[in-house]
Structures are given as C-alpha cells and as structure tokens.
Amino acid sequence: MNIWRRQSLTARVTVLFALIACAIVTSLGMYLYSSTRQALETRADYSLIGRVEHFRRLLHDLYNVKQMEDRPALFETMLGSEQDVLMFAYPGQAPFVRVNPDNMTPPPMTPQNLNQPLQLGALTPGARGDGVRVRWVSALAEVGSDGTTVVITGAHVMTQESHILARYYWQVMAAAAVSVLLTALLGFVVLKRGFLPLQAMAERAAEVSPTNIAIRLREQDAPQELRRLAVSFNAMLDRLADGYEHLSQFSADLAHEIRTPIGALMGQTQVTLGKVRNAAEYQQVLESNLEELQRLSRIVENILFLAHTDHAGLTVEKTPLVLADELHKIAEYFEGVAEERGIRLEVDASGKVQASPVMWRRAVSNLVVNAVRYALPGSTVRLSARAQAQGIQVDVENQGDPIPQEQLDRLFDRFYRGDKSRSEYTESNGLGLAIVRAIMLVHGGSADVACSNQGLIRFSLYFPDGAARI
Numbered sequence: 001m002n003i004w005r006r007q008s009l010t011a012r013v014t015v016l017f018a019l020i021a022c023a024i025v026t027s028l029g030m031y032l033y034s035s036t037r038q039a040l041e042t043r044a045d046y047s048l049i050g051r052v053e054h055f056r057r058l059l060h061d062l063y064n065v066k067q068m069e070d071r072p073a074l075f076e077t078m079l080g081s082e083q084d085v086l087m088f089a090y091p092g093q094a095p096f097v098r099v100n101p102d103n104m105t106p107p108p109m110t111p112q113n114l115n116q117p118l119q120l121g122a123l124t125p126g127a128r129g130d131g132v133r134v135r136w137v138s139a140l141a142e143v144g145s146d147g148t149t150v151v152i153t154g155a156h157v158m159t160q161e162s163h164i165l166a167r168y169y170w171q172v173m174a175a176a177a178v179s180v181l182l183t184a185l186l187g188f189v190v191l192k193r194g195f196l197p198l199q200a201m202a203e204r205a206a207e208v209s210p211t212n213i214a215i216r217l218r219e220q221d222a223p224q225e226l227r228r229l230a231v232s233f234n235a236m237l238d239r240l241a242d243g244y245e246h247l248s249q250f251s252a253d254l255a256h257e258i259r260t261p262i263g264a265l266m267g268q269t270q271v272t273l274g275k276v277r278n279a280a281e282y283q284q285v286l287e288s289n290l291e292e293l294q295r296l297s298r299i300v301e302n303i304l305f306l307a308h309t310d311h312a313g314l315t316v317e318k319t320p321l322v323l324a325d326e327l328h329k330i331a332e333y334f335e336g337v338a339e340e341r342g343i344r345l346e347v348d349a350s351g352k353v354q355a356s357p358v359m360w361r362r363a364v365s366n367l368v369v370n371a372v373r374y375a376l377p378g379s380t381v382r383l384s385a386r387a388q389a390q391g392i393q394v395d396v397e398n399q400g401d402p403i404p405q406e407q408l409d410r411l412f413d414r415f416y417r418g419d420k421s422r423s424e425y426t427e428s429n430g431l432g433l434a435i436v437r438a439i440m441l442v443h444g445g446s447a448d449v450a451c452s453n454q455g456l457i458r459f460s461l462y463f464p465d466g467a468a469r470i
Helices: 002-006 009-061 065-070 159-194 196-206 224-273 279-309 323-333 335-340 357-374 432-442
Strands: 085-089 095-099 124-127 133-143 148-157 319-322 344-348 352-355 380-388 391-399 446-451 456-464
Touching (some): 009 159, 323 357, 335 344, 352 357, 357 391, 357 456
Antiparallel strands (some): 085 095, 124 133
16 A cells, blocks of 8 residues: 555556556456357357257158158258257157267256247256357157157257357457556556646746745646645745745844843943942942843743744633623722823723633733823723624723824734834833734634724724623
8 A cells, every 4th residue: 555655646547547447348348248148149049949940840741750760961961050969769769860979968858848839948058078058959849740759859069159259258358458558558648748737836836935935836827626726825825925024024023122122231231340330330230130131031921922822722711701890900900000190090891701811811901001101191091891793892992192004004013113113112012912912813802903083092802702791
C-alpha cells in the first residue's frame, strides 16, 4: 500500500484505467463467449434432433430391416461429421448397424416413444475420452409397414464447436491484453496533457516567497475542476500576506515601543555613572528605572496575553456575571482617577452574561481607562448594558475630541495610538484596545467603536446569545 501511495497520480490513474478496461473487455468477451457457446450448442442439438427425426421418417417410408443391414455405409454419408455416431438396434439387443468411429459407449438413455417428437430435453450430455463434449439422443422408430420397431441412437461430437470456441477464447484474451496496453498508453498521454494546468499551478506556486508574496495563481487559466483550488489558494495567500504585513508592522511597532524605555534606561544610567553621586540621587535614578522596567513588564505581559488569545484552540471558562454589579465595581475602582480630572462615572445596566470574569473585567477596565484618559474634563463617562435582538451589548461612552473615521478604523490595531501621538512616549502603549478585541473574539463576540461629529465616543462590546442572559 505504501508503494502504491508513493507512485505519481498519473501512474496510479493509468493503472486504474488499464484495470478498468481489462475488466470491461474481459467481462464483455466472456459474455460473448458464453453466448456463442450456447448458440453453437443449441444449433448442434437441433441439428442432431433433426437428423434422428429424418431417419425415423426414412425408415418408416423407404426401408426395411434387411435393406438396413445390407447397406450400412449408406447411413455414414448422412452424418454431419466424421466423428458423429449413428446406431440401429432392436430394443434390448446389440446394434445391427453401427457407425461409431471412436467406439464410444452411449450413456444410459430411455428411447423416445414412437409417437413423441424429439425435444431438447431428450438429449443427454457426455464427453469423449479427450474431454470433447458429446450430445446423445435415442428414439424408437418403425421400419416399413410390417410394424418392426428399432432403436435409433445418435450422437454429435462437438469437435468443430470446440475449435471455434478455443479460437474465440484466445481472441478475447488477446483483445483484453491489447485494450489494456492501448488504454494504459492513451491514458498516460491524456493524463500528462490533462495535468499540465496543475503542473503550471505548481510552478507558479513555487515562485511565492516572503519577498515575492504578491504572486497569485491565474484563476482564469485554470480548468473548471481546478478553479476552486486556485481561488482557495489565492485566498490563503491573501490571508498570509495580510498576516505577514500585520506581523511586520507589529514587529516595527514593538521595536519602537521597547526602544523608548530602553533608551531612557540607558540614558539615565549613563548620566548617573558619569560622576559620583550621593545615595539620594542613586535612589531617585533607581526609582525612575523601576518605572521604566514596569512599563516594559506591562508591554511584555500584554504581548504574551495577545499571543495567548491568538491561539486558535483557546477555550475560556465562563461563569454567569451580573452586569450591574460588575460595572458598579469597575466604576468604584476608577472613581478616584476620574475625580482627579473632574470626570463623573455613571452606570446603567441590567442582565447577565456568561464570560471569563478576569477577561471580562480586563476588557471593560481597558475601555474605562481609555475613556477617562481622553474624556474632556468635567464630562461624564457612562457605562451601560442593554439587551439586543440576539445578545447583549455593553457600552462605554465619553465626551472627547472628534476622531476621524480613518483613525477609528485602526483604534483596535496593536500599538496604534493615533497619528499625533504615535511616535510620542505616553502612558499608553497602544495595546489596551487590541486586548479588548482579542478578549471579545475568544468569547465569540465583537468590539466596535463609533464617534459622532460632536465628539461622543462609544465603545461597544457585543456578546451573542450563547453568552447573554437577560
């Protein structure tokens, strides 16, 4: 089986075509052989029956027993073959006319009555010493008008039929062999030509590389059977290209984010080592370095979390959460930070949701942090939850500066912080909203953002029916 699997598709299909052709031709030949054999046997049987019936009439009309005994050679000329058998005998006695070139012994038979015509059922099969089939028949006949009854025994040796069938058998075998060879040859040629588009697709696919990922298979040139493969392959390349581009951008952003705190650490350390300082100055530098290290730690932690949520087989353990209680807890936690900026937190929620408590609180907390950070001083950040047609939606709203649509479309991208602050060092590392979207994806939901012309920004988390409980 392993050897068969290692063969090329062309070789395997060619062999299968040849085997199918062999099976069809052989089956058809055997059917024709059987039909021919039956036809020859039937013709020979009717010929034998007709010959015996002819002798029955002949004896009744023209001959007497004396004439039959005196002229036995006359009956030899009336046989259909040199090997055929014809014998005349009184019932229960030895034949007085015997034409039996091969000296064959008749099988036990019951002669057909005088008034009964011979039928195919009256024939008895037999065989000669060399295996050639023989058909026997026996019938009573009335000789002349004196009422003498004799037994006519006839047989036909199927020598000619056997020769015909033997030649026909080998002709069938030769035809099967030729058909196998021709089918294999023609099948191989046709398959080679038929697989040319597949070979062209393989050569085209071999040109794809990380530096040349824009190459696509030519769908319009592909046969109908391969067009779906070409479309699927091109779609896969599109996804890989998007992922490759996203990974390249992610790597660049990651390097940018890590470079800033590392540069700050190196700069402060070099300045500190430039001259001897007192313990208070060293402590101040260490505290500053600790802040930068904590920032790096948060970045690494967030990246690891995103990598974990990107895993296709990730499953989360969900528990029922009362939305009003959860949102009030989050509002109380951020109440102090909000008061420092003169921002009020407002909660309006009902219902339950099935979610991972840790992930759910992290997603909503990230939205609240973002809302408090960018809300206008003196405004209100509103946390709400309401039932939808097929799930439940959690919203976090704040009043801020209007955000252009092109920036809204990228807010959930990793390390994206908006054009004005993208290259600036801020408290945000650009991963908070990306984490929100990742958490929603592992819960089977979605995250969205909208902004009105007046600057009302709404982040929405949608949990489908499987997670929502009203």
